[in-house]
Amino acid sequence: MFGKKNTVKSSTNKVSDNRYLIVGLGNPGSQYAKTRHNVGFMVIDCLLSKLNASLKLKKFNGMYTKVDYNGKELYLLEPLTYMNLSGESIRDLAGYFKIPAGNIIVIYDDMDLELGRLRMRMKGSAGSHNGMKSIISCINTQEFPRIRVGIGCHGIIEAKDYVLGKFTAQDMEILTPALEKAADAALEILDSGVEKAMNKYNESRK
Numbered sequence: 685m686f687g688k689k690n691t692v693k694s695s696t697n698k699v700s701d702n703r704y705l706i707v708g709l710g711n712p713g714s715q716y717a718k719t720r721h722n723v724g725f726m727v728i729d730c731l732l733s734k735l736n737a738s739l740k741l742k743k744f745n746g747m748y749t750k751v752d753y754n755g756k757e758l759y760l761l762e763p764l765t766y767m768n769l770s771g772e773s774i775r776d777l778a779g780y781f782k783i784p785a786g787n788i789i790v791i792y793d794d795m796d797l798e799l800g801r802l803r804m805r806m807k808g809s810a811g812s813h814n815g816m817k818s819i820i821s822c823i824n825t826q827e828f829p830r831i832r833v834g835i836g837c838h839g840i841i842e843a844k845d846y847v848l849g850k851f852t853a854q855d856m857e858i859l860t861p862a863l864e865k866a867a868d869a870a871l872e873i874l875d876s877g878v879e880k881a882m883n884k885y886n887e888s889r890k
Contacts, residue, residue, distance in 0.1 A: 686778065686785070686824060699783075699784055700757070700782060700783070702757055703757045703783045704758050704783065704787045704874055705760075705774070705781075705789070706728070706760050707728075707788065709763070709790065709793070710722035710726075710767065712766065718851055719847070719848050719851075720793055720850075723791070723792065724815075724833075725762050727791045727831075728760055728761075730863050730867035731760060731867045731871070734871070735751050735753065735760075742764075744773050745763060745764055745769075745776065746761050746762055746763040746773040747762050748760060753871070761773065761774065767814055767818075768814045768818055771818035771823065772818070772822055774819055775822040785825045785828045786827060787828075788828045789830070789870050790816070790830045791833065791870065792816065793813075793834075793835045794835065795835055796811075796834075797834025798834045799862075800858040800859050800862035801834035802831060802833060802834070802862060802869060802886065804831050804881060804882045805829065806827075807827040808826060808830070809826060816830070829873055831866050831870060831885075833863070835847070868885070869884070872885065
């Protein structure tokens with residue numbers, strides 16, 4: 685479905701517009717918990733709480749679960765590949781369950797947005813985000829919705845050190861409601877479509 689290299693195949697499933705995948709990007713391991721680069725994982729945690737679910741399955745180089753959401757077959761995934769290889773996990777899970785690219789919602793951090801600001805897009809390039817570069821390379825398309833969560837930037841600290849740094853308590857006061865909104869925005873895509881979700885949740889510059 686997304687290319688032959690290393691793709692897990694299924695002989696029984698057919699491509700279904702009723703199947704969705706929500707992916708949060710981040711790095712596995714306790715040393716990366718609550719770091720700026722793990723915003724995607726943090727939003728998935730919010731979704732799991734809202735849906736009364738947990739990531740109980742380990743396969744496709746990730747932790748995932750499946751839930752029924754308003755008649756839709758919804759998969760939630762946190763890749764275990766580390767950020768730069770995130771696409772491999774997404775390609776394998778989506779390929780196995782025959783989830784179309786347009787139904788893959790990716791949530792990740794963005795240094796170009798103010799802390800806590802959300803931006804949604806229906807498609808687009810990876811920009812400078814290595815996780816997104818991996819995804820686009822692995823599934824061979826840029827046409828999938830994404831939700832960016834602003835983590836701000838620091839002109840003195842190098843980008844690599846900044847994204848791997850932890851949020852402060854003051855940061856979390858701003859970020860926590862944004863994580864909840866990002867989780868709601870992802871579900872709004874399933875409920876109303878990407879365009880309506882964008883109109884509802886995209887935020888103008890502060």
